[in-house]
Amino acid sequence: MPVGHAHSIKVHLVALPLIRWGLEQMVRGAHPQFEVVSTASVVAESLPLLERQPVDVVVLDLDGVDGVEAVADLQARVRAKLLVLTASHDLALLDRVVMAGVRGVVKKCEPPQILLKAIEKVHEGELWIDRGAAGRIFLEMARQKAAQRNDPQKSKIATLTSRERQTIAAVAGDASAPGKVIASRLCISEHTLRNHLTSIYSKLGLSSRLDLYAFATRHSLDKAV
Structure with missing residues (x-):
């Protein structure tokens, strides 16, 4: 062959x-x-x-x-x-x-x-x-699942990809920055940023960047990962 x-x-x-x-x-x-x-x-x-x-x-x-x-x-x-x-x-x-x-x-x-x-x-x-x-790893996964069952918000956060968490940190870390600036810092296009935010809003049950900022601050997602 x-x-x-x-x-x-x-x-x-x-x-x-x-x-x-x-x-x-x-x-x-x-x-x-x-x-x-x-x-x-x-x-x-x-x-x-x-x-x-x-x-x-x-x-x-x-x-x-x-x-x-x-x-x-x-x-x-x-x-x-x-x-x-x-x-x-x-x-x-x-x-x-x-x-x-x-x-x-x-x-x-x-x-x-x-x-x-x-x-x-x-x-x-x-x-x-x-x-x-x-x-x-089996024990850690079991521990995480148990924690998620006890905290619905953690269950939502667990569905985020690494890239989505980076996006949240970038948005929440500079809430007043325009999308163009955030996209540039993440080395992605504005279109890709919008796609990430749409997915994030859907997973977390949010509807705006203001909601995302509040959620990220409350759950310590505003720090770079």
């Missing part, structure tokens, strides 16, 4: 240049099962590439310049399954990225074949995380 076959697993890589080069050589060397469709240094560069040509799996170096919020934003905006590569031993950080929607975590100390296997399994719909992480 040649590279580019419809049944190959299409991969996008996000890492700083030196790490990205090594990852690309590894994945390309495993053809025809895998195809590196595109690469980028950071999430912001990835989004337009993934909009033009969707892929099956995104492999992201978590030790690069992007934080958990960028990972959550990427997951919210693309259909691809996301797998992260890391040398971190911070269990809380790794749990957060999985809670944000990451389907797999591979440690850099593991053999290259493990990463290739993880890409395959994540593509097939499986989670690639260790049992300890799965147990911690």
